[in-house]
Amino acid sequence: MTGPEIDRLTTLLARLPGLGPRSARRAVLHLIQKREAALVPLIGALQDVAERVRPCGTCGNFDTRDPCAVCADPRRDDSAICVVEDVADLWAMERAGAFSGRYHVLGGVLSALDGVGPDDLTIPALEARCADGRVREVVLALGATVDGQTTAHVIAERLTAVAPGVTVSSLGQGVPVGGELDYLDDGTIGAALRARRPV
Amino acid sequence: MTGPEIDRLTTLLARLPGLGPRSARRAVLHLIQKREAALVPLIGALQDVAERVRPCGTCGNFDTRDPCAVCADPRRDDSAICVVEDVADLWAMERAGAFSGRYHVLGGVLSALDGVGPDDLTIPALEARCADGRVREVVLALGATVDGQTTAHVIAERLTAVAPGVTVSSLGQGVPVGGELDYLDDGTIGAALRARRPV
Numbered sequence: 001m002t003g004p005e006i007d008r009l010t011t012l013l014a015r016l017p018g019l020g021p022r023s024a025r026r027a028v029l030h031l032i033q034k035r036e037a038a039l040v041p042l043i044g045a046l047q048d049v050a051e052r053v054r055p056c057g058t059c060g061n062f063d064t065r066d067p068c069a070v071c072a073d074p075r076r077d078d079s080a081i082c083v084v085e086d087v088a089d090l091w092a093m094e095r096a097g098a099f100s101g102r103y104h105v106l107g108g109v110l111s112a113l114d115g116v117g118p119d120d121l122t123i124p125a126l127e128a129r130c131a132d133g134r135v136r137e138v139v140l141a142l143g144a145t146v147d148g149q150t151t152a153h154v155i156a157e158r159l160t161a162v163a164p165g166v167t168v169s170s171l172g173q174g175v176p177v178g179g180e181l182d183y184l185d186d187g188t189i190g191a192a193l194r195a196r197r198p199v
Numbered sequence: 200m201t202g203p204e205i206d207r208l209t210t211l212l213a214r215l216p217g218l219g220p221r222s223a224r225r226a227v228l229h230l231i232q233k234r235e236a237a238l239v240p241l242i243g244a245l246q247d248v249a250e251r252v253r254p255c256g257t258c259g260n261f262d263t264r265d266p267c268a269v270c271a272d273p274r275r276d277d278s279a280i281c282v283v284e285d286v287a288d289l290w291a292m293e294r295a296g297a298f299s300g301r302y303h304v305l306g307g308v309l310s311a312l313d314g315v316g317p318d319d320l321t322i323p324a325l326e327a328r329c330a331d332g333r334v335r336e337v338v339l340a341l342g343a344t345v346d347g348q349t350t351a352h353v354i355a356e357r358l359t360a361v362a363p364g365v366t367v368s369s370l371g372q373g374v375p376v377g378g379e380l381d382y383l384d385d386g387t388i389g390a391a392l393r394a395r396r397p398v
Contacts, residue, residue: 003263005251009244015237016226023217029287030216031245032252032261038214039249045208046230046242052204053231062231064202088228 006032058129060105060122062087070094070103077101079136081129083155085109085143093141101137104129109142109151123155130163140170205231257328259304259321261286269293269302276300278335282325282354284308284342292340300336303328308341308350322354329362339369 006028014024031039055061056068063069070076070090080101084090090103106121118124129135138159142148156168174192175181181189205227213223230238254260255267262268269275269289279300283289289302305320317323328334337358341347355367373391374383383391 003252003268005244005247005263006261009241009248012237012241012244017229018222018225019217025290026217026287027215028248029261029285029290032248032286035249038211039245042208042211043242043245043249045204045211046238046245048204049208049227049231050234050238050242053202062205062228064204069202086228087231088225091224 059090059103060087060107061090061103075100078134080139081126081135081137082139082141083126084141085148085151089141099139101139106142106151109145109147110154111147118154118158121151123158126155127158127162130159130166135163135166137167137169140168142170144171144173258289258302259286259306260289260302274299277333279338280325280328280334280336281338281340283340284347284350288340298338300338305341305350308344308346309353310346317353317357320350322357325354326357326361329358329365334362334365336366336368339367341369343370343372 009031010021010024010028013019013027014021016024019027031042052064053062054064054066056063056066056071058067058071061068061070065072077100080099081104082090082093082099082101083104083106084093085106085108087105090105093099093103104122104126106123106126108116108121110116110118110121126138130138138155140152140155142152152170156170159166159168172195173188174195175184175188179188184192208230209220209223209227212218212226213220215223218226230241251263252261253263253265255262255265255270257266257270260267260269264271276299279298280303281289281292281298281300282303282305283292284305284307286304289304292298292302303321303325305322305325307315307320309315309317309320325337329337337354339351339354341351351369355369358365358367371394372387373394374380374387378387380388
């Protein structure tokens with residue numbers, strides 16, 4: 001009962017992460033009903049992003065500039081690089097506001113199962129960045145999954161070979177802020193106990 | 200850490216029903232990462248809808264044609280009109296495939312609290328459609344809320360005055376298909392009991 005234009009828009013919106021067919025339909029109706037307040041600005045914003053946003057040639061972040069705002073910021077620390085799996089993780093680190101160095105987006109994690117090797121990721125570029133002498137610390141902010149931890153170990157080994165002066169660390173594991181023991185899995189409780197600190 | 204273009208797109212997407220700031224960020228990343236497969240087609244689909252989709256002058260449905268596909272379909276029954284609150288409800292009725300007549304979108308329901316009177320809705324246009332002699336039945340497919348039922352009563356009264364030959368009905372109430380008694384509210388169980396039918 002709806003034309004092909006509406007059906008096509010609904011299908012495309014339903015493919016976005018977090019939206020299904022039902023919420024895509026609601027979104028389409030919302031956009032049609034608020035043409036000037038929602039639909040027209042959304043088209044403009046999407047066009048801006050499509051025309052202007054590119055991956056940063058240094059770290060892999062998305063920005064309208066290359067190098068990106070993080071890589072170009074003179075106040076940030078050139079001697080530390082935080083390695084993340086994808087841009088979403090970089091943004092999450094920045095929202096936390098806890099890291100003031102540079103970033104390196106891997107573009108994934110190593111996976112024997114999916115046939116992802118070091119050269120499918122930006123690991124060679126990371127080695128080149130670490131070998132230039134300015135970098136002193138690399139923080140591996142990868143997920144606490146099997147593939148994430150495997151990737152962290154491989155990167156640590158390779159960096160030790162090409163840049164022996166660089167300290168490689170990974171994120172601490174333990175109880176998340178606001179976490180209650182009763183709701184934590186055994187692995188997290190064990191990791192938190194091993195990472196115990198004097199009060 | 201993200202440019203104003205990305206922030207603006209995230210804000211606009213987060214305003215869509217069903218998306219919050221977090222899923223909007225994920226959607227933006229998905230669109231940037233799949234520029235040709237997702238972002239460019241989405242811009243095209245939004246532009247098509249913005250340029251071509253309009254409300255139908257007869258029933259209020261959204262379509263690229265006016266009258267819309269439902270109003271223009273010669274196989275549909277001119278003698279029955281289904282009255283719905285908004286276009287989402289019209290689409291839901293069409294998905295159910297249970298009604299073969301025409302539609303009339305009210306654009307809301309009467310609400311003393313929100314100051315919505317009959318002339319704020321398309322009730323006068325509905326009266327005009329019903330007074331032309333072809334319409335024999337009006338089905339009020341409005342929500343089973345206080346405002347929905349008030350609106351149904353007001354419309355039934357007004358239609359009886361201007362088009363006494365028209366039969367006005369409203370949707371049956373009872374146990375939803377797949378519904379278990381244990382999980383139904385008291386009002387629905389009462390309505391289902393009053394609407395009991397011989398087996």
